Amino acid sequence: MPNSTPPRKRPTSVVSSTVSDSHTWNLVYMQLLLEEMGHDVVNLGACVPEKLLAEECLRHEPDLLVVSSVNGHGFNDGLRIASHVRSVAGLEHLCMVIGGKLSVDGVRDVGFTRRLLNAGFDAVFGDDELPAFRSFVEVCGLRVSA
Amino acid sequence: MSAAAVTFGDFVAEAERTGRLVVQPRMGFGDLERMRHGLVRTKEAEALTVGTLTLDSYTRTGDHEAARCALANGVKLNGYPIVARPDAETADLLRGVRDASFPVQVRHGSSLPEDIFRTLVGLDLEATEGGPVSYCLPYSRTPLREAVDCWVRSTELLAEMGETANPHIESFGGCMLGQLCPPGLLVAISLLEGLFFRQHGIRSISLSYAQQTCPTQDEEAVLALRSLAAEFLPDAQWHLVFYAYMGVYPRTAAGAARLMEQAARTAVRSGAARIIVKTEAEAHRIPTVEENVRALERTARAAALQATRPASAADPTDSETYTEARALVEAVLDLDTDVGRALPEAFERGLLDIPFCLHPANQGRARSRIDDGRLQWLTVGDMPIAHGPRRLSRGELTADTLLAMLHHVEQRYDTAS
Numbered sequence: 060m061p062n063s064t065p066p067r068k069r070p071t072s073v074v075s076s077t078v079s080d081s082h083t084w085n086l087v088y089m090q091l092l093l094e095e096m097g098h099d100v101v102n103l104g105a106c107v108p109e110k111l112l113a114e115e116c117l118r119h120e121p122d123l124l125v126v127s128s129v130n131g132h133g134f135n136d137g138l139r140i141a142s143h144v145r146s147v148a149g150l151e152h153l154c155m156v157i158g159g160k161l162s163v164d165g166v167r168d169v170g171f172t173r174r175l176l177n178a179g180f181d182a183v184f185g186d187d188e189l190p191a192f193r194s195f196v197e198v199c200g201l202r203v204s205a
Numbered sequence: 206m207s208a209a210a211v212t213f214g215d216f217v218a219e220a221e222r223t224g225r226l227v228v229q230p231r232m233g234f235g236d237l238e239r240m241r242h243g244l245v246r247t248k249e250a251e252a253l254t255v256g257t258l259t260l261d262s263y264t265r266t267g268d269h270e271a272a273r274c275a276l277a278n279g280v281k282l283n284g285y286p287i288v289a290r291p292d293a294e295t296a297d298l299l300r301g302v303r304d305a306s307f308p309v310q311v312r313h314g315s316s317l318p319e320d321i322f323r324t325l326v327g328l329d330l331e332a333t334e335g336g337p338v339s340y341c342l343p344y345s346r347t348p349l350r351e352a353v354d355c356w357v358r359s360t361e362l363l364a365e366m367g368e369t370a371n372p373h374i375e376s377f378g379g380c381m382l383g384q385l386c387p388p389g390l391l392v393a394i395s396l397l398e399g400l401f402f403r404q405h406g407i408r409s410i411s412l413s414y415a416q417q418t419c420p421t422q423d424e425e426a427v428l429a430l431r432s433l434a435a436e437f438l439p440d441a442q443w444h445l446v447f448y449a450y451m452g453v454y455p456r457t458a459a460g461a462a463r464l465m466e467q468a469a470r471t472a473v474r475s476g477a478a479r480i481i482v483k484t485e486a487e488a489h490r491i492p493t494v495e496e497n498v499r500a501l502e503r504t505a506r507a508a509a510l511q512a513t514r515p516a517s518a519a520d521p522t523d524s525e526t527y528t529e530a531r532a533l534v535e536a537v538l539d540l541d542t543d544v545g546r547a548l549p550e551a552f553e554r555g556l557l558d559i560p561f562c563l564h565p566a567n568q569g570r571a572r573s574r575i576d577d578g579r580l581q582w583l584t585v586g587d588m589p590i591a592h593g594p595r596r597l598s599r600g601e602l603t604a605d606t607l608l609a610m611l612h613h614v615e616q617r618y619d620t621a622s
Contacts, residue, residue, distance in 0.1 A: 104563030
């Protein structure tokens with residue numbers, strides 16, 4: 060039987076920093092990683108305010124939003140992002156994850172993860188959990204061979 | 206200038222004449238006592254030092270109310286809030302420390318520094334640093350033209366301090382993104398920002414360059430910067446400042462010390478007049494005052510042991526870095542002789558394109574790689590650089606390759622024992 064499945068559209072990801080974080084090497088790395096997994100990536104760069112982040116998500120309609128932060132304020136900034144993004148019509152169900160060095164002391168706090176999940180993130184990753192992030196993307200069916 | 210009879214620019218010029226490298230920490234505390242202690246210990250170090258006041262991130266982003274609030278509530282700041290603090294307190298902080306033997310430079314990181322510069326003028330603090338490109342593209346979302354306009358006003362404010370005050374600005378352009386920017390582009394941006402300061406009335410200027418992956422390439426770059434500065438800044442007092450590595454730092458104390466000592470040797474061999482140090486604690490946390498003092502002293506010792514470059518050295522204009530930097534500078538000045546107008550247009554057209562920089566004003570088509578230890582172009586985008594492909598083929602740069610490049614220096618120095 061001939062294969063009649065139409066060629067699959069490449070998934071789109073938005074990669075973003077938080078409002079207070081000016082680090083960008085982590086964002087460049089995440090972009091390359093997602094591109095290797097077959098994604099088209101929109102990289103919003105450093106110091107992204109929540110409002111701009113939501114606007115860009117409405118504009119690009121991504122399959123996945125990846126927030127990456129390493130300045131230690133990721134937990135607080137992440138809570139603000141989640142509550143804002145989830146309050147915007149059209150973004151209630153956007154698949155949205157956060158990861159990196161999310162607190163100042165570098166210790167992962169299960170309470171932090173739970174609160175970020177409750178606030179609206181679909182997954183939370185520490186900076187040593189890239190394999191878990193890759194699996195998450197695959198399980199969501201968002202991996203295509205490049 | 207009642208506080209300091211010798212200005213920052215004159216002090217470094219005099220040190221350069223006597224062949225001594227000026228060493229400088231990065232140091233900033235919100236607390237007055239700690240800040241004073243840091244300055245005093247820097248001054249007392251066994252080295253020819255200048256002082257640093259590094260500002261906090263609220264002040265950097267113009268949120269002086271947040272800085273005031275933090276001061277009122279005893280919240281720790283990651284630098285000195287010079288705008289939020291009453292001027293009288295800053296004057297007290299510097300009294301008896303800043304003098305003819307110890308000038309102080311204010312370091313801030315702001316893309317919109319007008320409030321900061323106005324405060325400096327009020328305090329007779331004549332030395333600072335930054336630049337319309339170097340403090341906008343890497344760390345902010347400020348539109349480049351807005352940053353340039355603000356830097357024009359700010360630079361002219363400082364210039365109005367007048368000839369006796371000898372206002373000094375250092376371009377941070379040689380440090381773009383800290384790592385993985387090939388030297389030709391660093392040299393070009395540093396020179397162009399220096400030219401920008403000169404065009405807006407500043408007559409005492411320093412140009413920066415940050416240590417990268419290869420000592421001989423770094424030396425070549427500083428010599429190229431020197432040649433270009435001599436040519437393009439004939440009517441200014443200028444010197445070169447070398448930054449110890451700004452990328453991912455070695456994790457071992459021995460590795461960190463070796464990298465710092467290499468920086469000192471390169472600085473002396475290439476004729477830099479001043480060096481900004483890093484400490485052994487750099488990879489792990491913000492260094493203490495005592496760690497800074499040890500780094501200053503170690504750097505001064507390493508510099509003293511290094512003989513200056515032999516006079517018979519190769520022609521500094523006969524290098525890849527010089528050729529590249531010159532082509533970039535000329536392409537930008539061809540757009541407009543007013544550097545402040547030329548710079549944003551150059552980025553728009555991709556004539557300047559900083560690899561891995563995500564700022565919306567940067568085209569982002571250029572990529573670099575480390576080849577046999579040297580930083581090279583993987584793609585040059587639309588920059589007027591002869592060699593190197595213009596576009597990246599898919600899969601040529603992987604996430605793992607990037608990670609290896611970011612850790613190249615760290616790993617080399619940590620495992621070289």
